[in-house]
Amino acid sequence: MKILFVCLGNICRSPLAEGILREKVKNQHLDWKIDSAGTGSWHIGEAPDPRSQAKAREYGLDISDLRGRQFSKLDFDDYDLIITMDRSNYKNVLALADDGIDQNKVKMMLSFNPDPIEEVPDPYWDDDGFEQVYQLLDKATDELIKQYQ
Numbered sequence: 001m002k003i004l005f006v007c008l009g010n011i012c013r014s015p016l017a018e019g020i021l022r023e024k025v026k027n028q029h030l031d032w033k034i035d036s037a038g039t040g041s042w043h044i045g046e047a048p049d050p051r052s053q054a055k056a057r058e059y060g061l062d063i064s065d066l067r068g069r070q071f072s073k074l075d076f077d078d079y080d081l082i083i084t085m086d087r088s089n090y091k092n093v094l095a096l097a098d099d100g101i102d103q104n105k106v107k108m109m110l111s112f113n114p115d116p117i118e119e120v121p122d123p124y125w126d127d128d129g130f131e132q133v134y135q136l137l138d139k140a141t142d143e144l145i146k147q148y149q
């Protein structure tokens with residue numbers, strides 16, 4: 001399984017999702033490829049936001065070596081699933097899809113969760129938002145593994 005997580009900046013939500021799923025996949029000996037990207041270009045080459053790094057560390061994960069990159073339509077050729085954090089990311093990624101095969105690869109992260117909440121909130125302007133983001137991503141990655149392992 002090849003999975004790409006996508007948010008806006010690729011410094012807060014999607015690198016945290018990448019770190020969480022990488023750890024679970026490693027522990028369960030699954031041969032999955034996992035990466036993350038942003039629809040925006042502001043943070044290309046940057047390490048994850050210090051608040052995401054700290055939240056990851058709190059749960060025993062080190063995401064300090066990840067670097068921001070921008071989503072490209074070439075990613076449709078390399079991944080089975082392209083999982084977006086909110087509706088805006090979803091629309092922006094879908095706009096780059098060439099055909100129905102590409103379109104079917106694009107999913108909303110919280111579509112895997114039974115919770116009524118539909119989007120992973122952008123925590124960039126909310127220092128207190130990172131715990132909720134972690135909890136949502138932790139649940140959704142569990143569901144992803146259940147569904148695709």
Ligand code: 4NP
Pocket residue numbers: 007008009010011012013014038042122123124
């Ligand atoms: P992310 O959060 O999409 O979860 O990485 C953001 C990071 C940076 C910005 C917005 C959201 N920004 O405007 O620079």
